[in-house]
Amino acid sequence: MHSATQRLAPADEANLVLDHAGQVNVFLVASLLEPGGFLAPDGTPDMARLRAVLRERIGELPALRKRAAQVGRRYHWVESQPDLEHHVRLVEPVDGLAGLQDRCAELMGQPLAGDRPMWEILVVPGATVGGLGIVLRIHHAVADGVTAAVIVQRLFDPGEAGEGAGNEPPAFAPAEAPRRHPRIDVRRTLRRLGTGLRRIRKTLWGHGVGRTALLGERSAHHGVAFLRTDIGTLESALRPKGATVNDGLLAASAAGFRAALVAAGEPVPAWLPVSEPVALRRRGTAGNQVGVMLVRLPLGEPDPDERLRLIAGQTFAEKPQAREQGTLEFMRGPVGARIMDHLARRQHLVGGFITNVPGPGGTFRLAGAPVVALWPVAVLAGNVRLGAAAVSYAGNLCCGIHFDAPNVPGDMFAQAMGEELSRLGG
Numbered sequence: 001m002h003s004a005t006q007r008l009a010p011a012d013e014a015n016l017v018l019d020h021a022g023q024v025n026v027f028l029v030a031s032l033l034e035p036g037g038f039l040a041p042d043g044t045p046d047m048a049r050l051r052a053v054l055r056e057r058i059g060e061l062p063a064l065r066k067r068a069a070q071v072g073r074r075y076h077w078v079e080s081q082p083d084l085e086h087h088v089r090l091v092e093p094v095d096g097l098a099g100l101q102d103r104c105a106e107l108m109g110q111p112l113a114g115d116r117p118m119w120e121i122l123v124v125p126g127a128t129v130g131g132l133g134i135v136l137r138i139h140h141a142v143a144d145g146v147t148a149a150v151i152v153q154r155l156f157d158p159g160e161a162g163e164g165a166g167n168e169p170p171a172f173a174p175a176e177a178p179r180r181h182p183r184i185d186v187r188r189t190l191r192r193l194g195t196g197l198r199r200i201r202k203t204l205w206g207h208g209v210g211r212t213a214l215l216g217e218r219s220a221h222h223g224v225a226f227l228r229t230d231i232g233t234l235e236s237a238l239r240p241k242g243a244t245v246n247d248g249l250l251a252a253s254a255a256g257f258r259a260a261l262v263a264a265g266e267p268v269p270a271w272l273p274v275s276e277p278v279a280l281r282r283r284g285t286a287g288n289q290v291g292v293m294l295v296r297l298p299l300g301e302p303d304p305d306e307r308l309r310l311i312a313g314q315t316f317a318e319k320p321q322a323r324e325q326g327t328l329e330f331m332r333g334p335v336g337a338r339i340m341d342h343l344a345r346r347q348h349l350v351g352g353f354i355t356n357v358p359g360p361g362g363t364f365r366l367a368g369a370p371v372v373a374l375w376p377v378a379v380l381a382g383n384v385r386l387g388a389a390a391v392s393y394a395g396n397l398c399c400g401i402h403f404d405a406p407n408v409p410g411d412m413f414a415q416a417m418g419e420e421l422s423r424l425g426g
Helices: 010-017 047-058 096-107 145-155 186-205 231-241 245-263 304-325 334-344 410-425
Strands: 004-007 026-033 066-071 074-079 088-090 119-125 132-139 222-230 272-279 290-297 353-357 364-366 369-377 386-393 396-404
Touching (some): 010 074, 026 096, 026 145, 047 119, 047 145, 096 132, 096 222, 132 145, 145 272, 145 353, 145 364, 222 231, 222 369, 231 245, 231 396, 245 272, 245 290, 245 304, 245 386, 245 396, 245 410, 272 304, 290 304, 304 410, 386 410
Parallel strands (some): 272 353, 353 386
Antiparallel strands (some): 004 074, 026 369, 119 132, 364 369
16 A cells, blocks of 8 residues: 655646546657667567666656555545556557557547556557657656656667757756745736736637637547658748747648648638647646647738748747746646636637647667657647647657547648648748
């Protein structure tokens, strides 16, 4: 019998609320490995060697050695040594990268076991010629995108050093040292209160999106598509235009949404609001420390450069405000999360999710095997049927598109997004 060791931070407990039938609240990272270390030249994995390496790393990662247990009306983290025969396991082979995408799509509909530490690493043969795929899944109660990136960095071996990634601030926001005698800034407090009230009102009654295939009850059939584009070329092309890589990601997403709506036979709106998380400075023990900004994608603007300019102007103003405001009001605890989860099933405030997580400056190895490609896949929540997640890795911006396959032409979104990223980087 384990004893409770620490109560979940309210924001982490809120993420437990968002995991239920039809909505698996798990962050996924898929990667491709070449032979080396635990992976033999013929692509055969030495699972005992892999588990031995990971056992040592997990010993230094408390987040992977605890499970969530209900104590009264709240949840506590309980020490629970993971069984690596279960948590790190070999699964059925797939047929190339397309097969890995399909496997990831299936996994986005499969919950993690609640009576164990909430993560797993799956070894997937056949994902690439001469190598294999690795899929890491971590529950959002354990980690947001930034925290998950830190966990990945500490689980994997350092590979080759590289230039800093171009998608946004330094990879992992440092903890902010508390001031001994904090002063109360009345104006700042009132400003934050006003912004918070406006955000609550938007969450409750916002209606920026009309009837569309992008919103509605989701099926059980998920789809996933992967993209990669050279991040250095993209950043060099965007910087003279006063735009960031993240702005380019949003502009390419706008092209994707436009193509998906046309393929679905729907009119294209002038603007489509989407939600994008914003990393906050690390404070306290919570694994989830993110703000949220709304960005209105100008789908009706025919000039691609003007679309980019309109997006860059919004993010320049909205991102600092989102960081100052902090965690979305309804995600600051489980009660608010229950309210938001109920409202989100009928919301028309946003038409999609976009996530961008800064990655490492160099590359990784896993138990000696080089990691040559990596893609994130983010959660679909509420009634949203399509989202895109991005991370920088090995000189590329790597994007994972997650969609409700029967209702949204996600492949058309991915094709148009990839073409627009190439054009922006040209």
